[in-house]
Amino acid sequence: MFEGLSPLARDARAWPFEQARALLARTLRLRLSDAERDLASTLINAGKTDEAVATFEALRKPVVLETGYGPSGLPHMGTFGEVARTTMVRAAFRALTDDAIPTRLVSFSDDMDGLRKIPPNVPNGEVMIPDLDKPLTVVRDPYGEFDSFGHHNNARLRTFLDGFGFDYEFVSSTDCYRGGRFDETLLIALERFDAIQKIMLPSLGEERRATYSPFLPISPKTGKVLQVPTLERNVAKGTIVFRDEDGELTEVPVTGGGVKMQWRPDWAMRWTALGVDYEMSGKDLIDSVRLSNQVCKVLGGSPPEGFHYELFMDENNLKISKTKGNGLTMDEWLRYGAPESLAYYMFQSPKSAKKLYFDVIPKATDEYLQQLEAFGKQEPNKQIDNPAWHVHSGKPPEQGSPVSFSLMLNLVSAADASTKDILWGFLGRYVDGATPESQPLLDRLAGYAINYYEDFVKPSKTFRAPDDKERAAIVDLRGRLAALPEGCQDAELIQNEVFAVGKDHEFEPLRAWFQALYEVLLGQSQGPRFGSFAAIFGLDRTIALIDEKLTAV
Secondary structure (H helix, E strand, C coil): CCCHHHHHHHHCCCCCHHHHHHHHHHHHHHHHHHHHHHHHHHHHCCCCHHHHHHHHHHHHHCEEEEEEECCCCCCCCCHHHHHHHHHHHHHHHHHCCCCCCCCEEEEEEECCCCCCCCCCCCHHHHHHHHCCCCCCCCCCCCCCCCCCCCHHHHHHHHHHHHHHCCCCCCHHHHHHHHHHHCHHHHHHHCCHHHHHHEEEEEEEEHHCCCCCCCEECCCCCCCCCCCCCCCCCCCCEEEEEEEEECCCEEEEEEECCCEECCCHHHHHHHHHHHHCCCCEEEEHHHHHHHHHHHHHHHHCCCCCCCEEEEECCCCCEEEEEEEECCCHHHHHHHHHCHHHHHHHHHHCCHHHCCCCCCHHHHHHHHHHHHHHHHHHCCCCCHCCCHHHHHHCCCCEEEEEEECHHHHHHHHHHHHHHCHHHHHHHHHHHCCCCCCCCHHHHHHHHHHHHHHHHHHHHHHHHCCCCCHHHHHHHHHHHHHHHHHCCCCCCHHHHHHHHHHHHHCCCCCCCHHHHHHHHHHCCCCCCCCCCCCCCCCCCHHHHHHHHHHHHHHHH
């Protein structure tokens, strides 16, 4: 699917390709000597990446892209955004290399972390109280469904990612610590303890500096992840000594799950142990990435390529917080908009701050539909920069939607439709031969539109009476619509008549005329092209709507 795209990918301007080119440069720089890199670059630029891979064994090792997840809570909007954006970078890299260099996307769960407080939104939270400070994969599941709270949230993560069709490998921190996957790097961290401390301590407050250790021992007595000083180190034995909760000096190995590292050193240790080549993160983690990069180098690793994306804000320009519950949740977006529209929103300008609240869903949906419609008409060098290419990992569907989401909303409003069957009564006549089976995206949009209308539009609908000028213009429009051929569905012809009425009645600016139409007829201040609305709603019904509203007021 990605073969033969490298000439286009080298010049593509979309941000995932910028990231992919940086990732490729890192891969060649770290894996090959100068002479090897020159030859490999020549081959790759000539569209012969397969030959470069055949020549250099180091290029046959997969490039690892990672995303992180903290299972102290359920997957959320940020989880989706990070996996979706990283998937876009992976697809761009595959296109850039003609899919000759293997790639892996790792979804890493930090489930060895200690539970520091009971989440406020879980049922039966009291059952977790005895497990405070224990690893999440030990904390009992308040839902009563899995072996632990960590296992519960990991299962939800995988269901969540599978539901969106992401191609990923799930990796558990607990499995890595206890299964020995991190052992080698943990022993290096023990050996280079002082160098890690030299990096970390200046970043901490005075009180925390006094007790800080990159190793969090897990008490053999209580099973808790303890935030206590490391009192002794034995590099030869691979152990540390700390004072347990009962005051006794205790020695534990840093391998085999005896410790959990503090999160910044842990991040660096993970990059090193798993050979991570790429990981993006939020703008709020810039300092953390800087420190983790330094620790990664101390451990003998190479910090991954990546970039910092801006955080989403709510409608009041406040940072979205899981605790506060402001902004949109995944479930809320997916009640009112397609997953594709959310992926499109994530694609757009990741380094610019954007608001994430209900009003953005219709706009994002229609912009996605416009990009999808444009895709099939574009030349290949334009297609590869089209957001639809990135939303669908290089293979957008051939069929979009013949009706915009905003138009669907107005149709729901005018028809007061409560079911998709009512909407399909209009859609089936407007789109020749269309059925829910032949137009699955259109059918999904109908359901989203009904939900959005019921929850947001209907409660706030406010009809108003037209003034004398507006009434005269609406009466004129009624006459012109009645004069059109019976059953006319020519949206452009109808739109021309609407424009003509606005100009003849000297509305300035002209949008004031369209605003008046929507406020009088639909009880809202804006909508899609009125000609398209009338064509799909039906001329006879549009005329009847005009009569009803003029009579009512």
